[in-house]
Amino acid sequence: MEKRETMWESYRRRGLSRRTFIKGCVALTSLMGLSSGMVSKVVEAAETKQLPVVIWIHGHECTGCDESFIRSAAPLASDLILNNVALEYDHLLSAGSGEPFEEHLEKTIQAYNGKYILAVEGAVATKGSGIYCMSGGHPFLETLQRAAKGAAAIIAYGTCAVSGGIQSAAPNPTGSAGIGHFIGAKDVVNVPGCPPIPEVMTGVVMHVALFGKLPPLDSQGRPKQFYGNRIHDTCYRRPFFDAGLFADSYDDAGSKAGWCLYKLGCRGPETYNSCGNIRWFQGMSYPVQSGAPCIGCANANFWNQGPFSDRLPKYGPLGDIDKIGAGLAVATTAGVAAHGVLSVYQRSRRDAEAAESDEVKGGEDK
Amino acid sequence: MKKVQREIFYVFSPFLRVFHWIMVASIIILFVTGLLITKPAGILATEPTATSMSVDLIRNIHFTVAYIFLAAFILKVYGFIINKGDRLFPHFWRGYFYAQTVDVALHYMFLRNEHASYLRNPLARSSYVLLYVLVAIEFFTGFAMYLMTEPDAFSTQLFAWVNVVLGGEMITHYVHHYVAWFIILFAIGHIYMVIRAEFMEGESEVSSMFAGTKILAHHPLDEDDVDPDELDNADRLKRWTNVGEGISKIRNVGGN
Ligand code: HEM
Ligand code: HEM
Ligand code: SF4
Numbered sequence: 248m249e250k251r252e253t254m255w256e257s258y259r260r261r262g263l264s265r266r267t268f269i270k271g272c273v274a275l276t277s278l279m280g281l282s283s284g285m286v287s288k289v290v291e292a293a294e295t296k297q298l299p300v301v302i303w304i305h306g307h308e309c310t311g312c313d314e315s316f317i318r319s320a321a322p323l324a325s326d327l328i329l330n331n332v333a334l335e336y337d338h339l340l341s342a343g344s345g346e347p348f349e350e351h352l353e354k355t356i357q358a359y360n361g362k363y364i365l366a367v368e369g370a371v372a373t374k375g376s377g378i379y380c381m382s383g384g385h386p387f388l389e390t391l392q393r394a395a396k397g398a399a400a401i402i403a404y405g406t407c408a409v410s411g412g413i414q415s416a417a418p419n420p421t422g423s424a425g426i427g428h429f430i431g432a433k434d435v436v437n438v439p440g441c442p443p444i445p446e447v448m449t450g451v452v453m454h455v456a457l458f459g460k461l462p463p464l465d466s467q468g469r470p471k472q473f474y475g476n477r478i479h480d481t482c483y484r485r486p487f488f489d490a491g492l493f494a495d496s497y498d499d500a501g502s503k504a505g506w507c508l509y510k511l512g513c514r515g516p517e518t519y520n521s522c523g524n525i526r527w528f529q530g531m532s533y534p535v536q537s538g539a540p541c542i543g544c545a546n547a548n549f550w551n552q553g554p555f556s557d558r559l560p561k562y563g564p565l566g567d568i569d570k571i572g573a574g575l576a577v578a579t580t581a582g583v584a585a586h587g588v589l590s591v592y593q594r595s596r597r598d599a600e601a602a603e604s605d606e607v608k609g610g611e612d613k
Numbered sequence: 614m615k616k617v618q619r620e621i622f623y624v625f626s627p628f629l630r631v632f633h634w635i636m637v638a639s640i641i642i643l644f645v646t647g648l649l650i651t652k653p654a655g656i657l658a659t660e661p662t663a664t665s666m667s668v669d670l671i672r673n674i675h676f677t678v679a680y681i682f683l684a685a686f687i688l689k690v691y692g693f694i695i696n697k698g699d700r701l702f703p704h705f706w707r708g709y710f711y712a713q714t715v716d717v718a719l720h721y722m723f724l725r726n727e728h729a730s731y732l733r734n735p736l737a738r739s740s741y742v743l744l745y746v747l748v749a750i751e752f753f754t755g756f757a758m759y760l761m762t763e764p765d766a767f768s769t770q771l772f773a774w775v776n777v778v779l780g781g782e783m784i785t786h787y788v789h790h791y792v793a794w795f796i797i798l799f800a801i802g803h804i805y806m807v808i809r810a811e812f813m814e815g816e817s818e819v820s821s822m823f824a825g826t827k828i829l830a831h832h833p834l835d836e837d838d839v840d841p842d843e844l845d846n847a848d849r850l851k852r853w854t855n856v857g858e859g860i861s862k863i864r865n866v867g868g869n
Binding site (some may be wrong): 309398403421465466467471473475476477480484488489490491492493509510514517518519543547548549552555560562568571572575576579580583586587589590591593594596600 | 632648651652653657659660667668669713721723726727756761762764765772773774777781782783785786787790791794797798801802809812813
């Protein structure tokens with residue numbers, strides 16, 4: 248295949264100034280969650296690194312991740328896919344279709360073996376030999392494994408690719424699961440979220456593209472710069488939580504006043520994401536800000552942790568656990584009290600018997 | 614009045630006793646503050662600018678007490694090392710343990726008039742292991758939630774796996790909360806059994822967790838599980854001999 252451009256070359260070809268290029272690099276730096284000191288490294292990489300080839304495949308999912316992705320504003324998603332990476336194959340965004348399109352996937356895999364970035368959205372449907380999710384006549388699992396084999400790095404976009412997604416909710420009829428188990432010992436970046444934040448999606452792929460390596464990951468394979476803290480720990484409603492001021496329903500005075508949504512089931516205290524820091528759509532808002540409690544969409548299994556409007560004690564399969572617990576405590580207390588009464592009775596019988604046998608023995612001192 | 618011969622056994626070191634009472638206070642405070650964290654009472658609502666942040670305060674009490682409880686555990690460990698009587702745990706590996714368990718259980722089910730005498734009976738021994746397991750679960754799940762404010766810190770790495778093993782931090786909350794109730798159920802049963810031992814056998818059970826000694830009317834089967842040497846503390850023993858006329862004989866288990 249033809250020689251690939253660097254980012255700088257692509258800017259030049261389009262007649263953009265050096266100034267615009269540097270501005271773009273600065274924007275990229277902050278977007279990748281790097282400190283401003285790294286700008287020179289980013290510029291260097293953008294001048295010298297050829298645009299990385301990206302193959303973007305879609306499995307068992309709703310493509311909501313793409314809906315999010317195309318709304319990325321910095322960089323513009325269009326900029327990213329047209330100028331910052333060489334997107335060779337994308338189920339959703341490619342203009343081509345049919346057999347030539349599938350052929351192009353094979354060609355790309357072969358031509359850039361070991362060099363391309365594989366972006367995966369969607370879960371793997373495992374039941375029935377994978378027939379629940381097919382494309383181009385192949386089960387998705389096959390496509391995934393073929394593409395994963397030669398990938399330099401793999402990015403799992405969305406909670407589906409990371410851990411199965413909504414289609415894997417109990418009873419999981421299609422046997423859906425995250426891609427982790429099916430790609431061998433490859434480096435994966437997990438970018439969970441349903442969907443992930445647009446700028447997080449572009450930020451991660453740019454990091455891999457520019458530096459040729461994965462960003463620093465946490466124990467669950469998520470980029471630390473975006474999943475480093477819980478929503479609750481940076482939530483702007485946190486002062487209300489600390490002060491004990493809660494909205495009790497979606498339309499009460501507390502809700503209008505913007506109080507904490509904890510009692511409405513907010514999952515912020517156990518969800519790691521950047522919603523509160525980057526926010527969505529150019530910092531416009533995010534669920535908590537709009538008055539909707541966080542549902543924990545970046546968590547594995549969030550789909551099985553309903554209802555979203557309840558936290559403990561009501562949350563859980565058994566109902567209100569505090570009521571059950573209190574009931575059990577009362578029952579236990581009653582039980583031991585009854586046992587106590589019976590014990591006293593037993594002892595008095597025992598003592599009476601002992602006294603009798605003492606008398607029989609002639610009352611000798613014991 | 615009928616005279617009963619009694620023997621004194623020194624069982625619990627001061628370390629265990631102090632630990633026990635710190636544990637009692639901690640469990641109560643942790644449980645109450647824990648429930649308030651889950652479901653903050655309306656009365657905690659405060660004007661943020663005017664007060665010292667009340668749910669925050671409740672949480673801080675919970676965490677501080679958790680640390681105190683954890684620190685107090687060193688007392689238990691130290692007592693465990695220096696004093697045999699602090700080590701009254703179930704001897705699962707011994708055949709007689711099971712026979713004795715059946716004996717005690719039958720008595721508790723009123724199928725037997727009495728059970729043999731023990732310094733600590735096998736059922737009680739098992740129940741304390743259970744309690745320590747429950748507390749360990751609280752400890753691990755608690756710190757797994759607490760420390761995740763700093764996911765990168767070294768201390769967090771010691772606990773973060775809990776959230777993964779349980780299948781998500783939501784489940785960690787869930788387990789922590791459920792187990793808290795089990796601890797309360799244990800406490801109810803435990804307090805009852807302690808008091809019951811007191812009135813059924815008339816054997817200074819409750820006071821043993823203050824004074825460290827048990828004064829038994831029957832010879833316990835598990836006397837070998839305590840340290841005989843401790844009985845040489847003559848002063849303390851004298852104090853006890855004066856307690857009641859029922860006590861007529863002090864037996865030095867060590868034999869002299
Ligand atoms: C031993 C160390 C312990 C630590 C480090 C610890 C820590 C924590 C933490 C971090 C929370 C969550 C607070 C929040 O969501 O903001 C919590 C909640 C709670 N704790 Fe503990 N705890 C400990 C022991 C206990 C014990 C022994 C009990 C009860 C006997 C207890 C009862 C509770 C309850 C009922 C909750 C509420 C659970 C929820 O709804 O999230 N804790 N604790
Ligand atoms: C006012 C209430 C309580 C009293 C009077 C009390 C009394 C006692 C006594 C007398 C013993 C020694 C029992 C024996 O020799 O078999 C004991 C042991 C123990 N108690 Fe309590 N207790 C109380 C509350 C609690 C609570 C709330 C807990 C924890 C939830 C607890 C946990 C334990 C444990 C773990 C032991 C075994 C200590 C060891 O050997 O490691 N107790 N208690
Ligand atoms: S709204 Fe949710 S994330 Fe924000 S402080 Fe309340 S519970 Fe925490």
